[in-house]
Amino acid sequence: QVQLIQSGAEVKKPGASVKVSCKTSGYIFTDWTMNWLRQAPGQRFEWMGWISGGNGGRKYSDKFQGRLTFTRDTSASTVSMELSSLRDEDTAVYYCARDGYSSGYFSDYWGQGTLVIVSS
């Protein structure tokens, strides 16, 4: 069965960076794209972007203006998300979620979420 297992919770200070990993299993990693989304406390889900498991192509939401980097390791069937210059408002649960169709569509399988707390 498809599984996405994310790394554990993080506490960071403003200005630092955080890297969240997402290890996949149960499907052919290179055939699918991975979306990244987040949900801040009391806020809506926010799409951050996606990375192709096949060719490594990426698309980032304009909102993150160069602070965001997605990477993939095909040998480990793992994708990662790194967010830099953290601010208080980046406190959220971050999710990797497999794109159910192509790139930037709906998400059919989700990781369990990683809580990132940004606090001085």
Next chain:
Amino acid sequence: EIVLTQSPDTLSLSPGERATLSCRASQSVSVNSLAWYQQKPGQAPRLLIYATSYRATGIPLRFSASGAGTEFTLIISRLQPEDFGVYYCQQYGSSPQTFGQGTKVEVK
């Protein structure tokens, strides 16, 4: 970006009752690119519906959805105990994809 507004915010119903959830978009959703998710406390969202009306793998027949343009509806024909939670709509026809604020379906 397209803003999705869900109504009502909270729906209080008993098991066995019918639930009707609404999702309204600020502009027309391209090619009916709308999905619905269910989320329970402490869990990740679960895909229920994509492309407006197609049930995802393993989703029971009591879940149905319809709509077009700016108005979309999710119906749960007879609520089961496991159906209580928060439901979100998502449009993915225009970038950035966006989500509604959620409708909480709670036990009356």
